[in-house]
Amino acid sequence: xxxxxxxxxxxxxxxxxxxxxxxxxxxxxxxxxxxxxxxxxxxxxxxxxxxxxxxxxxxxxxxxxxxxxxxxxxxxxxxxxxxxxxxxxxxxxxxxxxxxxxxxxxxxxxxxxxxxxxxxxxxxxxxxxxxxxxxxxxxxxxxxxxxxxxxxxxxxxxxxxxxxxxxxxxxxxxxxxxxxxxxxxxxxxxxxxxxxxxxxxxxxxxxxxxxxxxxxxxxxxxxxxxxxxxxxxxxxxxxxxxxxxxxxxxxxxxxxxxxxxxxxxxxxxxxxxxxxxxxxxxxxxxxxxxxxxxxxxxxxxxxxxxxxxxxxxxxxxxxxxxxxxxxxxxxxxxxxxxxxxxxxxxxxxxxxxxxxxxxxxxxxxxxxxxxxxxxxxxxxxx
Ligand SMILES: Cc1ncc(COP(=O)(O)O)c(C=O)c1O
Numbered sequence: 001x002x003x004x005x006x007x008x009x010x011x012x013x014x015x016x017x018x019x020x021x022x023x024x025x026x027x028x029x030x031x032x033x034x035x036x037x038x039x040x041x042x043x044x045x046x047x048x049x050x051x052x053x054x055x056x057x058x059x060x061x062x063x064x065x066x067x068x069x070x071x072x073x074x075x076x077x078x079x080x081x082x083x084x085x086x087x088x089x090x091x092x093x094x095x096x097x098x099x100x101x102x103x104x105x106x107x108x109x110x111x112x113x114x115x116x117x118x119x120x121x122x123x124x125x126x127x128x129x130x131x132x133x134x135x136x137x138x139x140x141x142x143x144x145x146x147x148x149x150x151x152x153x154x155x156x157x158x159x160x161x162x163x164x165x166x167x168x169x170x171x172x173x174x175x176x177x178x179x180x181x182x183x184x185x186x187x188x189x190x191x192x193x194x195x196x197x198x199x200x201x202x203x204x205x206x207x208x209x210x211x212x213x214x215x216x217x218x219x220x221x222x223x224x225x226x227x228x229x230x231x232x233x234x235x236x237x238x239x240x241x242x243x244x245x246x247x248x249x250x251x252x253x254x255x256x257x258x259x260x261x262x263x264x265x266x267x268x269x270x271x272x273x274x275x276x277x278x279x280x281x282x283x284x285x286x287x288x289x290x291x292x293x294x295x296x297x298x299x300x301x302x303x304x305x306x307x308x309x310x311x312x313x314x315x316x317x318x319x320x321x322x323x324x325x326x327x328x329x330x331x332x333x334x335x336x337x338x339x340x341x342x343x344x345x346x347x348x349x350x351x352x353x354x355x356x357x358x359x360x361x362x363x364x365x366x367x368x369x370x371x372x373x374x375x376x377x378x379x380x381x382x
Contacts, residue, residue, distance in 0.1 A: 002330045002366045006275075006359030007148055007176060007306040007337075009198045009205055014262040014360075017202055017255045024254035031247055033227040043250045044227065050209075050253040051240070053260045058178075058193065059186040060211050067210045067243045068253060072175040073099040075194030075210030078243060079171050080104065080142060082218025083192070086112050089137040091168075093118045093125050094341040095147040095154070100173055101341060104142065119345065123152035123296030127159045131166075138168045145183070146176035149339045149355065150296035151279075151306035153181055157188050164189040169216055175199060176304050179263045180272040191216040200271065200304075201263055202360070203256030206249045218243060271360055275305025278358040278367050282307055285371040291378075295346050295353050308337075308353035310346075312378065317354040320377060328373040332356050 003011050024046065030039035032047055051063035060066065069075040080103045084090070090113050092104055108115045116133040118125060130141060141163045146153045156172055163170040171192040174183060179200030185193065190213065197207030212218060220235050224245030229236040236242060263271065280300060286292040291312025298307075311317050321334030335352040336343050343349040356370065 002328075002369055004356050004358055004362060004366065004370060005331045005333050006199070006362070007151075007355060007357035008333055009196075010200060010202050010359045012361055013202050013204065013255070014259065016258045016262055017204070020258035021204065021251060021255045024251050028254075029251055031227070032250060035228060040227075046250055046254050046257065047248060050257050050260075053257055054209055054211075057260055057264065058211065059184045061185070061214060064239045065212050065214075067212060067240045068248055069194070069208040069210055070206055070249060071198070071208045072173065072194050072196040075208050076100055076142075076171070076173060077103055078210055078221055079192040079194055079212075079216070079218055080107075080140070081221055082243075083140060083169055083216060084113055085139065087137065088113045088139040089116070089135050090114070091116050091118060091130060091133045091138055091141045091143075093120060093143045094345050095120050095123070095125065095144050095150070095152075096142075096339065096341065097144065097148050097173065097175065098338040098340070099175075100142050100144070100171075101339075117341065120147075120152075120342065123147055123150035124302075125154050125159070127155055127162055130159050131162045134162075134166045134168070138166060140169045140171060142171040142173070144173040144176070145178075146174075146181060146304040146306075147296070147339075147342065148176050148306060149308050149337045149342050149353065151176070151304050151308070151357075152296050152299075153177065153302045153304060156183075156190070160189045176306060179259075180268055180275070180304050182268050185211065185213070189213075192218075197252065197256040197259065200359075201256060202259030204252050207252040207256045210243070212239065212243070220245065222246065266360065272304060274360065275358050275362070276300050276303050278362055278364065279303070279305060279307045279356065281364065281367045282309070282356055282371065285374075289375070289378075295348065305359065306355060306357040308348075308355045310348055311354055315378065316351050318351065320354055320374070323377050324370070324373055328369070330370055330373060332370070 178195035197203030317334030
């Protein structure tokens, strides 16, 4: 199979990730506990090492500020539902994945908060539009770093400064950027940073993290066992245990740890440039073929490895995706990509687009196979 659906989750994983998963599963897959037996301590160490690696990678304040989550959605929900107070105003954008849009919309519908959804232009959010949406009641600005439908990278450094100046919290969804676009928490005032471990950090599914900066104090939404401090009647206040209840994904973290090390070795810029160079071939093909269109503005230096194609009239992204899969063994992602607002904005709702997302192991030959398959499928139709 030619796998071009890395924006959903990366595949394959680097060899050291498979080896780390195997080793952990065979030798130290116990339930972590700080005061437990040797294997429990080894499992706890895997979690600690993951927090240290994340803290170094993103320049956080301290390893204990990293809450290990089960995916990006988990971290975003923890952040949003943990900091919102009744009567708050929240700013978001039309680029968001449902993992931000839905919790905010549900709180809005319940009358708990008011929401302003800033509108993007060709895939980009203007920092001044965020400034213009701020009100004295704005407590949170929640937005993506790289749009998952269009692949466009947002100016979070500029926006962070504006949000900090207004005294609100800044929550960034780095699902499509963590591992390919450097984020430096020491330089950029982000209060809450959520991402999955299973995309460009090359860990397995079931992993993710939420960074909680010193200005943010989310309430826990999952209380329970923490592997220590059992005498306390309520969740122990020490971070990260305050926000982590229940058995963590030790196996996943072993893989994530190896994934982060691999990304560091390869270099984030090099990984992004590889994916964008492959997408350039798709863009070139699109421009040479009538009826096809790239969604959003194509600016290679402000792009991650996800590109949406608006398909010619008379064809549907779903049909094309199904034919690519069944007849050509090529995996891409048709549809709305859990981001309905941006599809409405670019008039691709309800069918959506055909999203192509190469990863670190994709090759020029993979892209050539894709465009030649698209040429063959559409021959005679347009
Ligand atoms: C921008 C964005 N945010 C959030 C998510 C949700 O990530 P997860 O599936 O790990 O919860 C995704 C997943 O594709 C995404 O692209």
